[in-house]
Amino acid sequence: MAVLQLEEITMEFGGLRALDLVDIKVEEQQIYGIIGPNGAGKTTLFNIITGIYLPTGGKVIFKDCLLNKMHPWDVARQGIGRTFQNIRLFNKLSVLDNVRVGSHGVSKSGFFGSMLGLPSSRREEKMIVEKAEHLLELVGLGEKKLEYADNLAYGEQRRLEIARAMALNPSLLLLDEPAAGMNSTEKVELMDLIWKIRNEMQLTIILVEHDMNLVMNICEQIAVLDYGRKIADGPPEVVKNDERVIQSYLGAEA
Template identity: 65%
Template sequence: MPVLELRGISQEFGGLRALDGIDLQVPRHAIFGIIGPNGAGKTTLFNVITGIYPPTEGQLLFQQQPIASWSSHKVARLGVGRTFQNIRLFNRLSVLDNVKVAANWNRSAGFWASILGLPSYSREQKHCQEKAEALIDMLGLYDKRMEYAQSLSYGEQRRLEIARALIAEPSLLLLDEPAAGMNSSEKIELMDLIWKIRDDMQLTILLVEHDMHLVMSICEQIAVLDYGRKIAEGRPEQIKSDPRVIQSYLGVEA
């Protein structure tokens, strides 16, 4: 049973067809890669999945539930976490608060409970604090938990984005170019991290990435987009030898 299923998803922006009839099935616990040249519609695909814009056509099923017209925060609460191609942290919140603010809000611990200092609020607060600290620790940011997000190094900010995406315990994690701007040793760490997250937290990972070595090493399945269309899908070794993919994206050398 796929965690995420796209059936004929299209997205138009004033006549421009950014996505054109995409079908996709992301199996549970997979590490699934999406590759393609710039402007192929990879980030648009992420934006459609996370409810930033409803698709012009097609069906979007998350755990067999149609979510195509859902607003972003509902999709997130249902269990879809994501990171961004250009880091979008809350720069003037501490590392800890960046993570805590993304935790699932329990209704009983809402506004009035927080104003009145009800026990339900402090209990929830404590639980959230512990969970956030554990995550920050796992991503090696514990010593910096009180610092502003903007004071972190680039690599640390990328990891903080992952921590923030994980606090709500998503069953699907979308990583938008997680290795962008990283050097090779950071990339190796990142790969280990992605495996670890998938195994420890029992989730499914869908990632967009340009680094072919990383994609081919960690993804169990890959879909290739070009001009908004899916031109190929398969295991890494199939993708590497697919003539259409080589022509439009990988180049002759790859």
Template identity: 50%
Template sequence: MSIFKTDNITMRFGGLTAVSNLNINIEENEIVGLIGPNGAGKTTCFNMITGVYTATEGKIHFKDVDITNEKTHNITKLGIARTFQNIRLFKDLTVLDNVVIANHMRLNSNIVSAVIRTPSYIKKEKYIHEKSINLLKSVGLEDLKDEKASSLPYGKQRRLEIARALATDPKLLILDEPAAGMNPQESLELMGFIKEIRKNHKLSILMIEHHMQVVMGVCERMYVLDYGVLIAEGNPSEIQNNPKVIEAYLGVD
């Protein structure tokens, strides 16, 4: 069953067309890759999906809801969360506090109840604390909960950023180059980690990734962009052997 799709989305910046008539479909509990050479339009696509940009043309649907013109915070509440190529943590806060903050998006309380700390507010705070600890446990960071986020090794900062995204209770998780900056061992661990969070959190995942071993190892289907145009779609084997994809990445003789 489809959870997400785009209908001919196009993004223009003045006279430049960054993405042209792109159609993507993601099924429930599916891991899908969006790949292409630098400048292909992948991040622009992510920014349209998450409300950073509004598509010049076309429609974006999530769970049969038109989110084309929705604001970023509303899209998050509907169930789409993302990470970024450049990690964006609250580096001076603890690992636990980074996750707790994300949980507050779904805390339905007002300023008065927070100030006087009503019983219902305290109950919600306790729930958020327990949920945050469980999320850290699920990504292998529970023992580091009191450390500053900036003190974590790079690979663990990536895990924390994903945990923070998971705290918003998404149904679609968008990962922007999760293996960027990782060493070979961290990249290998990431592959298993992505499959694990998909299973444990019953997620669909859409990811941009330049690390071909990672994207080929975890994605069931892939879309390939080149200069903003979709040039190929299929499973990893089909993509690896597609002449248009080979040409886009390696050029032709």
């Protein structure tokens, strides 16, 4: 059964059609890639899924639940974590605190409970810290947990975003250009990380990425967007050899 289903998604910005009747179906525990030239509407699609934009038309269905009109925080609480193309960390918080904030949607302590340090809050806090430390180890930032987030190197910041998104215990993880700005060693490490996350935590991953090598290697299913339209989808071998894809995208790079 599909975890996430986008049906005829259309998005218009003041007459400009950024997405045009896009259908996408993502299966459980898949690594799904979305590619396409700049301005094809990939990030817009992410913003629609996570409730930042309200689509002009179409449906976003996540595990039988209609996400369209939900606030971003409610979408997050459904179990959808994401990273951002232009890194959005809490710069003046420590690396550890960044990940702890990530747990917000799946924890409960309220205003008075937090302030008075009630036992339930303290127990929860301990679990949050343990989980955060575990996630930081997973992405290889355990050593840096007390740094300010904006003191990290670029690649480290991207990994911190992944750890923060993971703190939400998501069943669906959206990665927006996770490899941007990384060197080739870092990219290999990133691929390992993505595999590891998927296999260990059994979740579904959708990623938007420009690095063809990475996408073709890691994704089991790929959709290609061009000018807001989906022009192809299927496994990497199929997409790679698709006439229209080569013409409008891959060909231009070769």
